[in-house]
Amino acid sequence: MAIDVQNLLAPDLREMLEAGDTVGLREFCEALHPATVADILVTLRPEQAWQVLAHASPQRQAEIFQYLPEAYQHRMIEVAPRERMAAIIEAMDPDDRVDLLKSLDSELREAILPLVARAEREDIRRLLQYPEDSVGAVMTTDYVALPEETTAGEALARLRLLAPDRETIYYIYVVDQDRRLRGVVSLRQLILARPQTRLRDLMTRDVISVRVDEDKEVAARTLARYDFIALPVVDADGRLVGIVTHDDVMDVLVEAATEDVHRLGGVEPLTESYMDSSLVHIAWKRGVWLTILFVAELGTRHILAWGSEVFRQLFLLYAFLPLIMSSGGNSGSQSATLITRALALGEIGPRDWWRVLWRESLMGILLGLLLGALAVAEALFETDTALELVPVVASTLAAVVLCGTLIGSLMPLVLSSLKLDPGIASSPFVASIMDVVSTVVLITVAHLVLLATGT
């Protein structure tokens, strides 16, 4: 839909800009959703985008600016007077402006910050200090907090004053004189209550909150589990310091999923979108893993050279090598993927280790029998298979698939208990390790069979 609007309205916008149609441009900025305005602005040059924005209030300019892609925001900042940029930063939501400032190089940031009004600047400095992946880095400080003695009627009156400035007015957090979080009242409860009821008698006391120093994914999972619109954030002393809102949580969840997907595919997660990332950046993120995997894979070369006697005697066995390696790698990738995702979703905890390993052992035996049987079936249908190779290939396949499920499920479990990202056990990484394991198994099995048959 965004794309339709873009195609429909972009020519109109250009016309209005050329004709200097002040009324039309103001209407464009104010009547559409800021995200829609942003979608259309990106079709213009940054200088033109500023000309359009000049027709909106500073508040509105900030709202639209927040919806622009980061790369385009940077292009706009390059061509803007710093005073103008500071005014927009003052009007932006606290969490969004901190994200923006973090993405700028520190020199530019330090040039703009002194121009920002003092209260906002202090808020920015406070939020900037939280570590990258913490709850503090995604929270906003625009919430409504009121004392317990406030009545419902007074609270509504306060909300009317505060609403234009607050990111959400749908929850009112109730705090004591030390700002310690005591309860929460939803706007829904407030509207239903008699005006003279005190918040103390209205509030839910079992408040679910997160600590400011926890991982932001914890906040995301908590909010998603309880279906909240926002989640209060407290410091170590239980004092309210911010809220995390549903829209930011959605971004956290999508971003986390993208990181998982990239890691599982053997790419260090990109910091920007694929199209916005430079080739050099992507080449670096890929090259690191390609090199690591290349080195891991060198193991196979040495093992194969060491076992070359087996292949001299059973010459056509080498033709089965890729089949065996890929089967081991595939079953390993599958296990690693299932376990990594289940860990990410919180479906598996450290206590489930033994159950997981037990399940994956059974799974490995089941799938190993399947592939062993497939190998026998293939040999019966193909006339060119050397029959003496069939037992070697079938039993190697079964063993390798079992090794795959065990190694593939153990790796993410071990990584997560070492507090590392289980996603490091990516499909390519597990496949490389399985290539080494498969080679050893194949050579060992072939050796045993050769010994047994006395060849």
Place this chain on the structure above:
Amino acid sequence: MAIDVQNLLAPDLREMLEAGDTVGLREFCEALHPATVADILVTLRPEQAWQVLAHASPQRQAEIFQYLPEAYQHRMIEVAPRERMAAIIEAMDPDDRVDLLKSLDSELREAILPLVARAEREDIRRLLQYPEDSVGAVMTTDYVALPEETTAGEALARLRLLAPDRETIYYIYVVDQDRRLRGVVSLRQLILARPQTRLRDLMTRDVISVRVDEDKEVAARTLARYDFIALPVVDADGRLVGIVTHDDVMDVLVEAATEDVHRLGGVEPLTESYMDSSLVHIAWKRGVWLTILFVAELGTRHILAWGSEVFRQLFLLYAFLPLIMSSGGNSGSQSATLITRALALGEIGPRDWWRVLWRESLMGILLGLLLGALAVAEALFETDTALELVPVVASTLAAVVLCGTLIGSLMPLVLSSLKLDPGIASSPFVASIMDVVSTVVLITVAHLVLLATGT
């Protein structure tokens, strides 16, 4: 946190149940968040869970029931009288109860449905008819819709009446006499407005909505893009038929990411969580792909048998085979992963085909040179490498990595333009195809080099 609460309160709950502590059990059901109650209930047997729930109002019972995992819901339904179940279904949210009924086998569903009150039953039948992945399948019918002439004061009074029953009262949808969607007013706007203002003069007319028959992921992306709490759903004639809320969208996004991750790891997406899925179910979802990949991989066996002459002459070349195959597979997996995720996030559209291929070609050349250089470096450090193999291995590696980026990026693009899931181009699948390609490239290069040197 859920886990802490579970460990802390579960023993208390069991004690209250044994002592028949009616007051304590009611307090337990009513004071905690329904999700927390659900987390603790699952530690009991289903019969005991029903005994606990009996102390709550039907509305509260339904709220708690909605937060139970599907497998546990089924166990509770098995042991419950059907009339009791029907009463809970009447009180559940329209979207949640339809999800539940869909998960039951049709015989049980048809046994319970006639016991449900008529209005709810009709609503259920209507929602049941929407296809699995459509917006209709995740929307709810509990929204607030009012005519344009309503004043802000009247609207607030109506909200007070409706609030207990409606899933969200934070948006009021404005409809004409044919229920066509004309505008939207947020509760925030309503509170700020003077009581005598009519909704007509208050409402945003540029309403962003989704069609009931669109894919649910479209609704999820739209809501996430615009940071809404809920999104109105209209039929083909623009009539309002439901809303999709932020919490359901979060579930859709997480579920979609899980499907993508599973597919990329070469597993058909599971329908339940890893721990709740039966071994047979998982074995089936994995076995399908293992078999497909096994058959694809048979190609390598035939090509290797066909090219065996090359390996007879350059005997130690076979030891490089896994290294070459895995490098091709890895670079292919990386490209497939990046492109699949970018397609899923809507970062890449059909129009970007050529730009993607151009970028991936450059990337392939860059990374190919890297791995070719690594192979040369390795040969210089290792004394046991047969030097005549170095040019064959290095140039094959470079060629294979380039093929990997091209095939890995083309596959998801082609699949998505055929309206298939780009995730079919999983890491293991791309790796299998690259094994075949790598074998052909290696044999061809070796052949050319042998010819050139006149061996």
